[in-house]
Every structure is written in C-alpha cells, then in structure tokens.
Amino acid sequence: MDQPGQPPAAPPVPAKPPAVDDDPPPPAVTLGELAIAFTKMSSMSFGGGLTAWARTVLVEERKWLTEEQFLRSLAVVQVLPGPNTIKLAVYVGAHLRGPLGALAAVLGLITMPMAIVLLLGVIYFHSGRIVWLENILQGLGVCAAGMAFSLALKLFAKHLKDPLFVSFGLLSFVLIAFAHLKMLPTVVGLGIISVLFYRNKQEILPKPAPLTQDPPLPPPAPGP
Amino acid sequence: MPWNTLFDLFIVFAQASLLALGGGTAVIGELQNESVGEYHWLTGQQFVDIFAITQATPGPSMLIVSLIGYWAMAQHFPHDPSMAFCAGLLGMFVSTTATFLPSSLLAYYVGRWWEHFHGSNWREPIEKGLSAVTIGLLFASAVIVSNEAATSLIPWRAWTIILVSGVLLAFTKVNPLLLMAVAGLLGWLGYLAPVVNQLVPAVTH
Numbered sequence: 001m002d003q004p005g006q007p008p009a010a011p012p013v014p015a016k017p018p019a020v021d022d023d024p025p026p027p028a029v030t031l032g033e034l035a036i037a038f039t040k041m042s043s044m045s046f047g048g049g050l051t052a053w054a055r056t057v058l059v060e061e062r063k064w065l066t067e068e069q070f071l072r073s074l075a076v077v078q079v080l081p082g083p084n085t086i087k088l089a090v091y092v093g094a095h096l097r098g099p100l101g102a103l104a105a106v107l108g109l110i111t112m113p114m115a116i117v118l119l120l121g122v123i124y125f126h127s128g129r130i131v132w133l134e135n136i137l138q139g140l141g142v143c144a145a146g147m148a149f150s151l152a153l154k155l156f157a158k159h160l161k162d163p164l165f166v167s168f169g170l171l172s173f174v175l176i177a178f179a180h181l182k183m184l185p186t187v188v189g190l191g192i193i194s195v196l197f198y199r200n201k202q203e204i205l206p207k208p209a210p211l212t213q214d215p216p217l218p219p220p221a222p223g224p
Numbered sequence: 225m226p227w228n229t230l231f232d233l234f235i236v237f238a239q240a241s242l243l244a245l246g247g248g249t250a251v252i253g254e255l256q257n258e259s260v261g262e263y264h265w266l267t268g269q270q271f272v273d274i275f276a277i278t279q280a281t282p283g284p285s286m287l288i289v290s291l292i293g294y295w296a297m298a299q300h301f302p303h304d305p306s307m308a309f310c311a312g313l314l315g316m317f318v319s320t321t322a323t324f325l326p327s328s329l330l331a332y333y334v335g336r337w338w339e340h341f342h343g344s345n346w347r348e349p350i351e352k353g354l355s356a357v358t359i360g361l362l363f364a365s366a367v368i369v370s371n372e373a374a375t376s377l378i379p380w381r382a383w384t385i386i387l388v389s390g391v392l393l394a395f396t397k398v399n400p401l402l403l404m405a406v407a408g409l410l411g412w413l414g415y416l417a418p419v420v421n422q423l424v425p426a427v428t429h
Contacts (some may be wrong), residue, residue: 008299017339034276042282043282044281045282047298048316052364073335076334076335076338077300077331078246078306078325078335078351079328079347079350079354080330080334081241081242081243081244081245081326081327082241082247082324082326082327082330082331083243083244083247083248083284083285083286083324083327085283085284086286086324086327086328086331087327087330087331090328090331090332090335091331091332091335094332094334094335094336095398099332099361100269103353105285106290106324106328108322109283110283110284110287110324112282112283113281113282113283113284113287113360113372114283114290114316114320116281116282116283116289116290117237117264117277117278117281117287118290118291118294118316118326120277120281121253121277121290121291121294121295122274122294122312124279124291124311125255125270125276125298125299126232126305126308126330130304132412134425135411135412135413135414135416136374136395136408136411137273137276137277137411138272138376138377138411138414138416139271139280139385139407139408139409139410139411139412139415139416140276140277140404140407140408140411141273141275141276141373142273142278142370142373142374142377142382142385142386142389142407142411142416143276143279143385143386143389143403143404143407143408144270144272144275144276144279144280144373144404144407145272145275145283145366145369145370145386145390146367146385146386146387146388146389146390146392146393146407147249147389147390147393147400148252148353148362148366148369148390148398149358149363149366149370149387149389149390149391149394149396150364150387150389150390150391150392150393150394151246151249151362151366151393152249152359152362152363152365152390153388153390153395154394154395155246155358155359155362155392156359156363156422157394157395159355159356161267162352164322164352164356165352165355165356165359167356168353168357168359169356169359170360171357171360172356172357172358172359172361173359173360173363173364174360175360176360176364177360177364177367177368183243183253183254183361184239184240184243184254185242185359186356187241187245187361190232190357190360191353191354191357193344194352194353194354194356194357195349195350195353195354196353197349197353198348198349198350198352198353199346200424201349202345202348202349210306215308224424
C-alpha cells in the first residue's frame with residue numbers, strides 16, 4: 001500500500017524486450033544431440049508445419065532456446081534468401097555449437113528427406129513408362145502448382161492494405177512474368193528501390209510513441 | 225564424366241538460390257527456365273513431375289534441385305546403370321550444396337552479427353521491401369510452373385484444379401495432403417488428360 005510521503009509504486013508496464021546480452025548462455029549440447037533433434041523435426045513434418053515442430057522440439061522438449069530466442073531466430077532468417085528450415089537450422093545450430101553445430105543441424109534436417117527424394121527420383125527416372133503413375137503424377141503436379149499460387153495469394157492478401165506493397169508487388173510480377181527480364185538483376189534492383197521507398201515512408205511518418213518506455217515517475221511528494 | 229555439366233549445375237543453382245526469398249517457391253520459375261529452357265537437363269514434363277514429388281515429400285521443396293542434379297548427370301550414361309547412379313549422386317551432391325551453401329553462409333554470418341543490426345531502423349524497410357518484390361517472384365513462379373503442368377493436359381481442367389487448390393490452401397484450413405490425394409485421384413482417373421492420351425499413351429512425350 002502506498003504510504004503517505006512516499007512516491008506511489010510505478011504502475012506495471014510491459015518489460016523492455018531483454019537485450020541480447022541478457023539471453024541465457026547456450027546450454028551444452030553435443031553435435032549428435034543436435035543432429036537427432038533436427039532429424040526428429042524433419043520426420044514429423046510430413047505435409048508441412050516444420051516451424052511448429054521446430055518450436056516444439058527446441059523450446060518445449062529440449063529447452064535449448066527460450067520462446068523469445070526462437071521467435072527472434074525466425075525473424076532474423078526470414079529476410080534472407082533460402083528455405084526457412086535450412087536457415088533456421090544454421091542459425092540455431094551455430095548459436096548452440098558454432099559452425100560445426102550449424103552443419104550437424106542441417107545434416108540432421110535434410111538427410112532423411114534427401115534419401116526419400118533420391119529413392120523416389122531413381123525410381124522415377126530409371127523406370128520405363130508407367131501410365132497410371134504418370135497420371136497420378138500429373139494430378140499431383142497441378143496440385144503442387146496450386147500450392148505455389150497459395151503462397152503468393154496468402155502473402156498478397158496479408159498486405160492488401162499497403163499501397164506501397166501492392167505497387168511493388170504488381171511491378172515485380174509484370175517485370176518478371178511479362179517483360180522477360182533476367183530475374184536476379186531485376187529482383188536486386190527492384191528490391192533496393194522498394195527498400196528505399198519503405199525507408200523513406202518510415203521517415204515521413206511520425207514515429208509512434210514507444211510502447212515500452214517507462215512513464216516518467218511523478219515528482220516525489222514532499223517529505224516529512 | 226561430364227564435368228562441364230557439374231560446373232553448370234553449381235553456377236546455376238548457386239545464383240538461383242539467392243532468388244529464393246521466403247523459401248523455395250519463389251525460385252521455382254527460374255529453376256524451370258534454366259533446367260528445361262536453357263540447359264535442357266530435363267523435359268518440361270519431367271520438371272513438373274519431380275516438382276510434384278518434392279512437394280509431396282517431407283523436407284524443403286527446394287530438394288527438387290537434388291533430383292535435377294541427379295538426372296543432369298545420370299542421363300549421360302543410358303546404358304550403364306551403376307555409372308549413371310554414381311554420376312547422378314555426384315550431380316545431386318553438387319547441386320544440393322550449391323543451392324544451400326550461399327543461404328547457409330548468409331544465415332550464419334548475419335546471425336552472428338545480429339546484435340549489431342538489432343533494433344536498426346533498416347530492419348522493417350528491408351523486410352517489407354523485399355517481401356513486396358517476392359510477391360512478383362511467387363506469382364511468376366506459380367504461372368510458369370502451371371503453364372508447364374497444363375501443357376499436356378486439358379487446359380481448363382488443369383487450371384481449375386490449380387486455382388481452386390491455390391485458393392483453398394491460401395484461405396481455408398484444408399489439409400494439404402488431402403488435396404494432393406484428391407488431385408492424384410483425379411489424375412489417375414484420367415480426368416485431366418486429353419482423351420487421345422488415354423487411348424494411345426505411346427503418342428505423348
């Protein structure tokens with residue numbers, strides 16, 4: 001309870017996100033354990049959902065990362081090119097055991113899928129024509145093409161209200177699909193311009209009030 | 225041993241991997257253009273088939289490059305299965321490494337220096353800016369692969385399934401495996417293939 005003459009207790013405010021230095025030190029993990037953990041994640045993710053399994057294994061089961069660290073890992077690697085699962089394995093593996101850890105994690109992640117894919121591929125390429133298999137594959141092929149569309153649609157729908165996003169999205173689609181420009185320079189060039197536009201927009205808009213700043217304490221009441 | 229093929233595999237996939245913003249789907253169109261159109265490592269039908277296989281199996285869908293690398297090398301030995309397999313393995317190793325190495329190095333080094341970027345003003349513009357451009361890659365990839373997938377099929381039926389499954393997967397909680405099963409079933413029943421394909425299968429390809 002507040003005593004007369006003492007400043008009132010500061011109202012509860014959300015804590016600042018912990019500085020990186022406050023993270024608990026990475027627990028001791030052997031390379032084998034790393035590889036096994038990532039193999040487990042990989043084998044659970046039939047049909048997708050690997051990120052959720054990664055979280056279950058790393059944060060809940062093994063407790064090698066805090067939830068905060070896991071989310072931050074995802075946020076960091078998402079911006080970079082490459083499959084998210086591989087990048088996550090590299091980042092987490094490096095965090096826990098350095099470069100060898102990154103390698104162990106990646107190998108754990110892809111060895112089993114690669115073996116499966118290789119087996120199916122060898123069967124596919126080296127067998128003669130099997131008409132019913134071809135028919136099934138054709139069906140799966142159009143479904144897989146639909147999956148590609150679904151990713152595009154999901155991302156687009158998420159940002160429909162952002163005119164800058166819509167403009168650059170349409171522009172990049174037109175340039176890549178219709179103008180037949182080489183993809184890599186187009187993406188790099190357009191990407192730089194897009195980032196600059198967003199940076200510009202950032203400066204023009206007033207900065208929102210920071211959510212995590214402690215409100216200034218009231219002046220102390222006059223003492224006795 | 226076709227060493228120049230190995231070299232091409234490495235160069236093409238290392239470059240293409242930089243386009244895989246947000247995952248393998250963004251770069252699928254480029255992979256098709258290069259593997260089928262430019263270097264003729266695969267026919268269009270083969271590309272779509274292994275695209276389907278790698279989408280249906282666990283693991284990153286970018287493992288399609290493993291199979292492209294395999295066949296790019298193995299096809300040089302049509303009469304020697306064991307040599308074909310060895311060459312294929314070599315191709316697979318090279319293409320997979322070429323694809324995953326650049327992004328892994330980036331993830332490693334950016335991850336290590338993250339404290340320096342943490343809270344930087346550039347993070348959000350970079351995320352949003354790149355995300356917007358990725359949309360073009362994603363849609364273009366989807367169109368490129370769909371065109372190839374629909375080539376030897378009845379176009380309106382193929383495109384209907386493509387777009388319907390795209391919308392369902394994007395906006396409903398339907399199980400992807402279920403959709404694949406249905407699509408596979410429709411394909412097996414011959415719903416997609418033109419009648420001439422069903423009656424005289426040897427004519428196609």
